[in-house]
Amino acid sequence: MNEDTMPELEKELVRKAQNGDKTAFQDIVDKHKKMVYFLAWDFVGNHQDAEDITQDVIIKVYCRFHKFNADSKLSSWLYRITINASIDTLRKKGRKKEDPFEHFNSIGEADQPWNSEEKNNPNSQSEHKAVCSQIEQALNQLSHRERAVFVMRHYNDFPLKEIAEILRISSGSVKSYLFRAVQKIQKELANYHPALEVDHG
């Protein structure tokens, strides 16, 4: 689809949904729900909370849809609500360190990456788990803003300009947060892979 026509189509959908068209609202949900889910997952690191956040975000959007300015970018608004809801969840949980695999079974083990190719290799499974656990540990060292910028850029491929729009901060700030996030991650992972240690020179 042409990039120029896409916002117009979306605006039309938004207007219809604001006038009570349930199909239009469902189309909007279908288009964005996975991104909201993954963004929430990147923040909280488990399936159950990510699902709860996704549902809550959509309900919130539904209730506040009449306040949304149809000329603004829907995705930015939606992802801003997602980030705020995710931060709230983290705050409520006191950023308790969780096993990121605790809730995986509820999705089904067959969906897990190590079950596809590495099913018969227990060593590789535990290695993968260990690496993922280190990654989660590293992400937990970041501040909410650093984490927001990092996961949006690294895992969701958002351009820095869009991240600045979503978080309502300047591009310069986004770059600083990203730099600090990468430095912290590098430092944290250096505990496991000494070769990654940051060069402070």
Place this chain on the structure above:
Amino acid sequence: MAECSKIKKLFPLAVYNEISPEEKQKIEKHLASCSRCEEEYKRVKHTLKIMDKRERKDPGPEYWDEFNRKLNFRLQKNSAESQLTGMPISRKGRGWRMFWQTATGAALVILGIFLGKLIWVAPDIGPESTLASSPALHASLSSKSIQDKFEKMHIVLMSIMNFNPEKEDIYALNLIEQQRLFKELAIQTSEIRQSPLASIDKRVYELASDLELILRQMANVENPQNPQNIIMIQSALTQKDILFRLRLFNIRYQREAVPDHTNPVI
């Protein structure tokens, strides 16, 4: 050194390809002459490559179907509750006025329920109501028979609570027919509310009162086959914790073997 520090700040941006051609050229030029920065750049790239191992997979179409089902149920519930409180969802710019309207509405409803509880004795549901207020009948209610009646209500209400308007056929519930049963049950709760057991056990009195109100609403609701009405009833039952309290009553009276106050065993 100052140059190194400036260049290092560009490394993450370079990995994500968020730099201008001029900046790119600047980095390349610097790395060609600074082995420490070259090493550091490699480490940043390697770190971010490790971060890629954190995979997250799409839970699959079945999960999303179930997700949509849950979501639609919540959205319907939300709409039903908004209608119940008289709060429109998609009107523009009514913030405070809407808040005060809702608050006033809620206050009036609470006042209505309070006054209704004080002065309302089983009106409006036909000839049985005179029978219901007969003191002789109430006196004959033993805790065992109250237990049986509550048990029956529990089963009926469970069928309503477990009904999923999204997935199941609303006509299967046959609510028009069931309204007669709701009337009967409302009369029975009225009897329980006025029974000697309720007069000494506040919890029985409150449970019977709440149940009576809900059952009367169920018995008198217009267009019972409308799924939104089911959602409203489910929401009222949940809000008042009716099923839990019914279970609690049965457990209490079964386990503690409370002596039968109305028909004592000699």
